[in-house]
Amino acid sequence: IIMDGNGRWAEQRGSSRSVGHRAGAKAVQCVIEFCLESKIECLTLFAFSSENWKRPEEEVSTLMKLFLRMLNTEIEELNRRGVCIRFIGQRSDFAEEIRLKMHWAETLTAGNSVLHLNIAGSYGGRWDIVNACRQLVASEGPDLTPERITESSLGRHMALADQPEPDLLIRTGGDCRISNFLLWQSAYTEFWFTPVLWPDINKTILQTAILDFASRERRFGLISEQLRSVVP
Numbered sequence: 301i302i303m304d305g306n307g308r309w310a311e312q313r314g315s316s317r318s319v320g321h322r323a324g325a326k327a328v329q330c331v332i333e334f335c336l337e338s339k340i341e342c343l344t345l346f347a348f349s350s351e352n353w354k355r356p357e358e359e360v361s362t363l364m365k366l367f368l369r370m371l372n373t374e375i376e377e378l379n380r381r382g383v384c385i386r387f388i389g390q391r392s393d394f395a396e397e398i399r400l401k402m403h404w405a406e407t408l409t410a411g412n413s414v415l416h417l418n419i420a421g422s423y424g425g426r427w428d429i430v431n432a433c434r435q436l437v438a439s440e441g442p443d444l445t446p447e448r449i450t451e452s453s454l455g456r457h458m459a460l461a462d463q464p465e466p467d468l469l470i471r472t473g474g475d476c477r478i479s480n481f482l483l484w485q486s487a488y489t490e491f492w493f494t495p496v497l498w499p500d501i502n503k504t505i506l507q508t509a510i511l512d513f514a515s516r517e518r519r520f521g522l523i524s525e526q527l528r529s530v531v532p
């Protein structure tokens with residue numbers, strides 16, 4: 301999910317953007333609840349992009365404080381509910397206090413499998429692809445010939461390679477673009493856009509997205525006839 305629209309939600313109320321982000325954090329709890337109730341097994345939230353560091357210092361600072369507060373207050377409950385938490389993105393960009401909490405949250409919840417909750421922080425799809433290339437080179441050493449670079453060998457080093465590729469990408473806030481989210485992983489993902497601003501998201505809207513998704517024919521490059529012969 302690309303959680304867009306916190307700033308505009310706040311502006312509409314004559315409040316500061318920070319107020320919008322705090323309301324956005326509450327919406328995060330609603331979505332996690334929805335996933336748990338609906339037995340959705342993987343949820344990836346775009347919390348902070350590689351480019352978001354360029355926002356005004358005050359806004360970045362608010363987001364970091366919010367991030368830390370959520371790490372301090374939510375993780376134990378999520379752990380009790382069987383949520384496995386993972387952070388994807390350039391972790392070294394974050395302050396040490398946050399990095400330590402991320403590590404703690406991942407370690408604490410590593411054995412859980414009810415819901416895999418991935419938080420993308422200082423993440424960019426292009427960063428992910430470059431990072432995977434670097435890891436592939438590092439792992440293969442001098443043996444790396446051009447032929448050994450395949451979708452499968454590179455794909456193994458992308459973030460979330462051990463999870464299914466996303467079925468559905470939801471973006472709130474009215475813009476119809478991917479904004480450097482999971483570029484590699486969303487090659488065959490279905491997209492669903494809504495003008496609803498992120499803090500206004502609710503379970504009914506999420507249910508509408510899921511129903512729309514369920515009505516789509518996913519062809520993965522094939523034609524309908526071929527799909528009918530594979531799927532009874």
Ligand code: FPP
Pocket residue numbers: 303304305306307308309321322324325328345346347348349352363366367370419473498
């Ligand atoms: C985009 O809205 C939202 C963000 C850049 C931050 C998202 C953060 C949260 C929802 C809260 C914390 C979440 C977690 C998982 C800890 P925008 O500011 O770009 O809105 P605008 O397009 O209306 O300006």
